[in-house]
Amino acid sequence: MLAVTILGNNSALPAYDRHPTSQLVTLDDHLFLVDCGEGTQVQLSKYRIRWGRINHIFISHLHGDHYFGLPGFINSMGLLHRENDLHLFAPAPLQEILNLQLKAAATVLPYALHFHPLEGEGVLVKTDRFKVTSFATKHRIPCWGFRFDQVKAPRRVNPEKAIQHGVPSSFYDRLKQGEDYETKTGELIKNELVTDAAPKPQSYAYSADTLYDEELIEKVQGVDMLYHETTYLKDLNDRAASRFHSTTTQAACIAKKANVGRLLIGHFSSKYDKLDVFRDEACEVFPNTDLALEGVTYKV
Numbered sequence: 001m002l003a004v005t006i007l008g009n010n011s012a013l014p015a016y017d018r019h020p021t022s023q024l025v026t027l028d029d030h031l032f033l034v035d036c037g038e039g040t041q042v043q044l045s046k047y048r049i050r051w052g053r054i055n056h057i058f059i060s061h062l063h064g065d066h067y068f069g070l071p072g073f074i075n076s077m078g079l080l081h082r083e084n085d086l087h088l089f090a091p092a093p094l095q096e097i098l099n100l101q102l103k104a105a106a107t108v109l110p111y112a113l114h115f116h117p118l119e120g121e122g123v124l125v126k127t128d129r130f131k132v133t134s135f136a137t138k139h140r141i142p143c144w145g146f147r148f149d150q151v152k153a154p155r156r157v158n159p160e161k162a163i164q165h166g167v168p169s170s171f172y173d174r175l176k177q178g179e180d181y182e183t184k185t186g187e188l189i190k191n192e193l194v195t196d197a198a199p200k201p202q203s204y205a206y207s208a209d210t211l212y213d214e215e216l217i218e219k220v221q222g223v224d225m226l227y228h229e230t231t232y233l234k235d236l237n238d239r240a241a242s243r244f245h246s247t248t249t250q251a252a253c254i255a256k257k258a259n260v261g262r263l264l265i266g267h268f269s270s271k272y273d274k275l276d277v278f279r280d281e282a283c284e285v286f287p288n289t290d291l292a293l294e295g296v297t298y299k300v
Contacts, residue, residue: 001027004204022043036067052080057086060137061143085113090115211245
């Protein structure tokens with residue numbers, strides 16, 4: 001399963017009970033925290049998310065609304081006696097900031113915090129089940145988006161058919177990898193007779209803060225779900241460009257040109273108290289658009 005839970009959907013200032021940016025990506029049995037704006041740990045508690053299952057955190061850039069919640073979150077996990085290693089991927093200057101805060105408070109974390117500086121586009125985490133990659137976006141300071149891709153899943157064994165054809169359970173793992181089974185009498189049981197094809201791998205891209213940039217199209221091409229910021233409505237194109245942000249129709253254009261399956265929009269400016277018009281404007285260009293609403297989990 002691949003899903004995204006919205007913890008914060010606002011831009012720089014908390015407003016109208018909306019919080020700065022933070023998301024939780026669920027990929028099978030792994031939880032990934034993407035950005036950690038102020039109030040993230042409160043939101044995690046509110047939505048009853050188990051902190052201990054978060055072993056990777058990705059910070060897109062060093063504007064406060066994307067990381068000011070991180071020092072408190074790191075400290076709280078220590079107070080809760082976390083023992084598992086925590087991997088943090090972020091722009092390099094954040095390491096010095098965190099070290100200074102921990103040193104000033106004489107804090108010794110009871111777990112290992114591994115800092116991985118973001119220095120270029122490429123693979124950040126890879127297993128036999130998923131990979132996470134980074135890509136650059138165009139913002140006022142260095143900024144990174146993140147793409148989550150499932151690796152092709154193994155075939156699914158059909159136990160009834162396997163038993164029917166005399167395949168022992170001890171061979172099931174090899175069936176999942178596509179092997180055929182040869183019986184003691186020399187009969188070859190073709191793999192497709194006793195297994196079902198795995199579902200299509202799923203993908204999600206988080207594009208972070210960015211102005212309208214068609215270079216993103218290649219980086220998010222064909223993902224099942226794309227998150228793209230829409231700080232402003234379409235009548236404020238000039239303001240969006242001057243502040244290195246995007247509008248509703250610009251995000252929708254990227255989604256359309258990249259042939260994505262679904263678009264999530266967020267990072268709303270605090271100048272707006274109502275959000276429905278954001279969806280309405282984006283849907284004019286890309287109909288399969290949803291607002292990134294706090295507390296809602298969007299399944300890919």
